[in-house]
Amino acid sequence: MKIRALIGAAFVVAAFCWPGPARAAVSETLSVDATDVPTQVWHARLRVPLAHGGDTVLVYPKWIPGAHGPVGPVASLGSLRATVDDKAVPWERDANDVYAFHFAVPADATELDLRYDFFEGSAGGGNITGQLAVLDWNEVVFYPQGAGIRDVTVSADITLPAGWTSATALPPVRPIGTLPAGHVAFAPVTLETLVDSPLYCGAHGRAYPLASGNGMTSEIDVYGETDADIDATPDQISHWKRLVAEADALYGYRHWQHYHFLLTLSDVESGRGLEHHSSSANGTRERYLRDPDIYALNSDLLPHEFTHSWNGKFRRPAGLDVHDYQQPMVDDGLWVYEGMTQYWGIVLAQRSGLSDPGEFQQTLASYYAALDAEPGRRARPLLDTAVAQGLTRAAQSPSGRFARRGEDYYNESALMWLDADTLIRTHTHGKKSLDDFARAFLGYGRNTPPMVVPYTRADVIAALDRVDHEDWAGFFRTRVDEIALHPPLAGITRGGWRFIYTATPNRFQQMRERANNSVDMTYSLGSSIGADGTVAYTIEGLPLARAGVPPGAKLLAIDGEAFSIERLRIAVDAAVHDGKPIGVIYDDLGTIVTTNVPYRGGQRYPQLVRVPGTRDLLAAITAPKTPVGVH
Numbered sequence: 001m002k003i004r005a006l007i008g009a010a011f012v013v014a015a016f017c018w019p020g021p022a023r024a025a026v027s028e029t030l031s032v033d034a035t036d037v038p039t040q041v042w043h044a045r046l047r048v049p050l051a052h053g054g055d056t057v058l059v060y061p062k063w064i065p066g067a068h069g070p071v072g073p074v075a076s077l078g079s080l081r082a083t084v085d086d087k088a089v090p091w092e093r094d095a096n097d098v099y100a101f102h103f104a105v106p107a108d109a110t111e112l113d114l115r116y117d118f119f120e121g122s123a124g125g126g127n128i129t130g131q132l133a134v135l136d137w138n139e140v141v142f143y144p145q146g147a148g149i150r151d152v153t154v155s156a157d158i159t160l161p162a163g164w165t166s167a168t169a170l171p172p173v174r175p176i177g178t179l180p181a182g183h184v185a186f187a188p189v190t191l192e193t194l195v196d197s198p199l200y201c202g203a204h205g206r207a208y209p210l211a212s213g214n215g216m217t218s219e220i221d222v223y224g225e226t227d228a229d230i231d232a233t234p235d236q237i238s239h240w241k242r243l244v245a246e247a248d249a250l251y252g253y254r255h256w257q258h259y260h261f262l263l264t265l266s267d268v269e270s271g272r273g274l275e276h277h278s279s280s281a282n283g284t285r286e287r288y289l290r291d292p293d294i295y296a297l298n299s300d301l302l303p304h305e306f307t308h309s310w311n312g313k314f315r316r317p318a319g320l321d322v323h324d325y326q327q328p329m330v331d332d333g334l335w336v337y338e339g340m341t342q343y344w345g346i347v348l349a350q351r352s353g354l355s356d357p358g359e360f361q362q363t364l365a366s367y368y369a370a371l372d373a374e375p376g377r378r379a380r381p382l383l384d385t386a387v388a389q390g391l392t393r394a395a396q397s398p399s400g401r402f403a404r405r406g407e408d409y410y411n412e413s414a415l416m417w418l419d420a421d422t423l424i425r426t427h428t429h430g431k432k433s434l435d436d437f438a439r440a441f442l443g444y445g446r447n448t449p450p451m452v453v454p455y456t457r458a459d460v461i462a463a464l465d466r467v468d469h470e471d472w473a474g475f476f477r478t479r480v481d482e483i484a485l486h487p488p489l490a491g492i493t494r495g496g497w498r499f500i501y502t503a504t505p506n507r508f509q510q511m512r513e514r515a516n517n518s519v520d521m522t523y524s525l526g527s528s529i530g531a532d533g534t535v536a537y538t539i540e541g542l543p544l545a546r547a548g549v550p551p552g553a554k555l556l557a558i559d560g561e562a563f564s565i566e567r568l569r570i571a572v573d574a575a576v577h578d579g580k581p582i583g584v585i586y587d588d589l590g591t592i593v594t595t596n597v598p599y600r601g602g603q604r605y606p607q608l609v610r611v612p613g614t615r616d617l618l619a620a621i622t623a624p625k626t627p628v629g630v631h
């Protein structure tokens with residue numbers, strides 16, 4: 001198995017010997033000026049040593065780790081100026097590759113000096129508010145065309161706005177307190193480690209230490225819009241500490257030395273979750289620590305991104321272990337990379353107390369129902385949603401969403417891994433479980449520094465077979481490669497639970513409807529409908545689509561009365577008994593349409609219920625592995 005060390009000289013490995021990093025071919029110096037960040041612009045200066053003059057080609061990262069796609073935001077780059085010894089050097093973009101830049105460098109030049117700006121929010125940005133900012137280093141760096149990301153070393157530093165602090169997994173060149181206020185310089189790291197180590201900064205930041213021992217530390221660095229946003233309760237801190245302890249118990253070993261959960265709380269910059277080896281870049285709503293609904297609805301965010309340090313960053317599908325950021329990534333392993341992470345994310349959320357009891361079961365019900373409602377299942381296997389990930393992500397738009405399928409390699413794979421987990425538990429009479437696979441395959445039997453151990457599907461199958469002898473190749477063939485008319489249900493039923501629909505939402509569904517300000521009628525009328533009447537999507541074969549109501553239409557009236565969510569619920573409930581079609585008036589891009597929607601099925605919400613007299617494997621799966629209350 002190919003094993004390559006990722007971090008250079010800054011990392012000391014004493015306990016065992018790994019192959020040393022390749023000798024750095026290029027040592028760049030990158031200075032970022034963040035003082036204008038409140039106006040949405042990062043200024044950067046990059047100095048690149050030159051072996052010789054002439055046509056020099058530098059590239060801007062295109063295929064971005066974690067995004068797994070060619071989404072490097074080159075369109076947001078501006079004001080590029082190049083000099084050698086303070087004399088301007090002309091540049092020209094490669095006509096065949098908009099990510100490559102040619103510089104006509106004098107023959108005797110030894111260093112190319114670049115200055116440029118990165119404008120947030122213009123394309124692929126949106127990481128800044130007036131009070132906080134997230135710097136993804138891939139947005140502000142170039143490197144020589146053809147150079148490997150483990151062969152380029154970058155010495156980076158940053159100047160912050162007055163009064164701001166910062167947090168990142170990058171090692172500072174000197175302890176933070178000994179540097180001039182507002183300026184942080186980092187030890188040289190490989191380009192791979194730099195891009196893997198986003199920097200969070202802001203006017204309102206607070207670090208909570210979580211765990212330490214064996215020379216390892218973990219902490220959560222919270223940045224908010226106000227000081228009130230970043231005050232965590234003792235319960236919340238306890239959940240985070242238990243998350244680290246539960247991940248330790250699950251994986252057995254760590255592949256990081258100092259882990260940072262980076263978290264922004266803002267309604268302007270929210271909805272972020274990006275994995276790294278020694279940190280995760282998380283972002284959610286401003287009131288996360290103060291609003292129990294928002295806290296609960298994001299319960300698997302930190303466990304998911306934390307799990308990626310093991311599954312996705314340390315163990316990685318071979319097609320995602322790239323030489324450089326211009327090399328296309330092969331996404332056919334995302335049903336392990338993302339799918340199993342989705343599974344461990346919701347399991348660890350329960351084991352750590354981040355999610356409420358019962359949430360695991362109801363999450364599985366919501367996954368199953370949404371996937372089973374997709375007409376697109378008849379045409380497209382799960383594997384294709386992973387392989388075409390770049391397109392799949394774009395396919396989240398409302399039109400035809402269920403017909404095309406979305407990023408199903410997350411939730412459908414989670415159901416598949418539950419299927420595998422319960423299969424192992426049943427066949428081994430509870431002696432083995434998917435935990436054993438996680439410990440062997442992801443824990444890997446020892447602590448290591450951040451590094452990549454790539455794998456193939458055959459490696460996954462062999463490791464599973466060592467836990468429990470099954471036809472794993474056939475298991476994945478029918479669930480991943482072939483058309484499957486229904487998502488995997490066996491994990492739920494083998495777990496002692498039954499999938500049903502009920503007429504009333506459970507408290508998690510009520511919470512989601514409140515947070516989204518909408519009513520979820522996906523499994524009745526075939527859409528989620530906003531409080532203003534907007535039809536988010538329609539599903540082929542279900543009542544709204546059959547009646548010709550298009551996605552994006554705005555419901556104006558229900559049975560002759562002005563639209564409201566309550567009015568719609570009453571009409572759907574009444575139709576069960578009176579059998580009359582629901583009278584609907586809607587606005588379709590300015591055209592007012594009156595129609596009838598025949599439907600007698602009532603409101604339908606997916607749920608899991610216990611099957612009496614069976615063994616509750618879902619309870620066994622979600623039971624904490626560490627004593628509660630000692631952290």
Ligand SMILES: [Zn+2]
Pocket residue numbers: 275304308338341
């Ligand atoms: Zn993920």
